[in-house]
Amino acid sequence: MHLPVKGNQINIRKNKFSNTMGWVRKKADGSAKVHQGWDISADLGTPVYAITNGTIEFVTGDVGDYGRQICLSFYHQGKQLYAFYAHLREVTVVKGQFVGEGEDIGLVGRTGNAGNLPMSETHLHFEIRTSPRPGGVLKGRLDPATIFGMKPILDTLLA
Numbered sequence: 001m002h003l004p005v006k007g008n009q010i011n012i013r014k015n016k017f018s019n020t021m022g023w024v025r026k027k028a029d030g031s032a033k034v035h036q037g038w039d040i041s042a043d044l045g046t047p048v049y050a051i052t053n054g055t056i057e058f059v060t061g062d063v064g065d066y067g068r069q070i071c072l073s074f075y076h077q078g079k080q081l082y083a084f085y086a087h088l089r090e091v092t093v094v095k096g097q098f099v100g101e102g103e104d105i106g107l108v109g110r111t112g113n114a115g116n117l118p119m120s121e122t123h124l125h126f127e128i129r130t131s132p133r134p135g136g137v138l139k140g141r142l143d144p145a146t147i148f149g150m151k152p153i154l155d156t157l158l159a
Contacts, residue, residue: 042123048124055096073132082132
């Protein structure tokens with residue numbers, strides 16, 4: 001598997017658990033709130049790559065909290081999965097296009113709710129999904145660690 005952004009490692013935004021996957025965020029009342037993927041730190045305009053060979057399932061314009069998005073359909077260990085990339089500045093692929101592992105598919109941006117963050121927190125929101133458009137909470141989503149075999153926040157803290 002190729003990393004989803006340029007560089008030889010994955011850096012979680014602000015090195016905070018709240019930017020990884022799961023019940024890692026807090027609501028105003030202190031109760032747990034879900035985050036559905038990894039927020040990977042990357043400068044504005046950083047190339048975004050296909051993590052493996054696959055077909056572009058969909059692309060969107062600047063829509064909702066995720067902003068500009070790409071969904072890549074691929075197979076992993078005999079199962080069809082979907083790599084989801086969000087907050088993109090630019091998309092360089094189209095629906096139905098086959099892409100090879102490591103191929104440039106877009107650029108990191110500040111679309112959707114990422115537009116409210118300071119430039120120092122520019123990132124790619126990245127998910128692994130079991131369906132292209134899953135439901136809310138964590139339904140239809142896998143921790144990207146299951147694909148990449150690493151937990152970047154732990155790798156950083158334990159280094």
